[in-house]
Amino acid sequence: MGWRKIIISILLLALFLLIYNYIQISKVYINKVKISTKKLNKDIKITQISDYHSNKYINKNKLIKEIIEFNPDIIFLTGDIIDFKTIDIHPTLDFMKEIVKTTPNVYFVSGNHEIRNIFYKEFLKGLKSLGVAVLDNERDxxxxxxxxxxxxxxxxxxxKEDYSKVMNNIDTNNYTILLSHSPNRPISYLSGKEDLILSGHTHGGQVRLPLIGAIVAPGQGSFPKYDKGLFQIGETTLYIDSGLGNSVYPIRFLNRVQxxxxxxxxxx
Incomplete structure (x- = not known):
């Protein structure tokens, strides 16, 4: 009788974890962030989408409605919109087509997964055909x-040379936003000309622990300092979005896709 209760308890726990994980990888959280500056006379609204990884679990129509309701001035796609294993890029491009309909001001930088994908050039061509501006080592x-x-x-x-060329002679009287898929490079190159850096890549660790945060993040190892959220580095604000998808395994804990x-x- 005792063993039966143990087996039932284990099965119920496994079922709970499966349901919980499905919610974490499919029910999109809209993270609301506010940053202040003296360089602007009016508020600017931005939607950041990062690390989508061609996530098939999310409700894309509901997400589009959330973006329309927010009515952003600009949308930034901060890399890994497709996974390196993505074979059919067209569903993701169809999703991007709906994104572009919400605002004409959509900008993209490449992540490591796009660069590793065999359809990388075709994906970039598809984004550009939709009107998405690619800012790989460029500025506007x-x-x-x-x-x-x-x-x-x-x-x-x-x-560092690529970074320096992009930031050379930039007008620092204007509010300056730098897009970088990974936070690691701009942190090491930082010149202080940026008011805001928008990154992804870490997925917030995917699995997080209470009080501790991420267990591991790419390029930073165990218990990373720059895992998710807002960080102040001198006069520059760094914001890391934990992503809309997953890589390697579709597993998240205390860290919903967002x-x-x-x-x-x-x-x-």
Missing amino acids: IINIEDENLNLAGISFYAS ISNITIESDK
């Missing part, structure tokens, strides 16, 4: 309601 200036913003991006394998709706608030 965008005007939002009479506010000029510097938008700079570095690709996953960008060198996108981030970020409001840059005028502090004037």
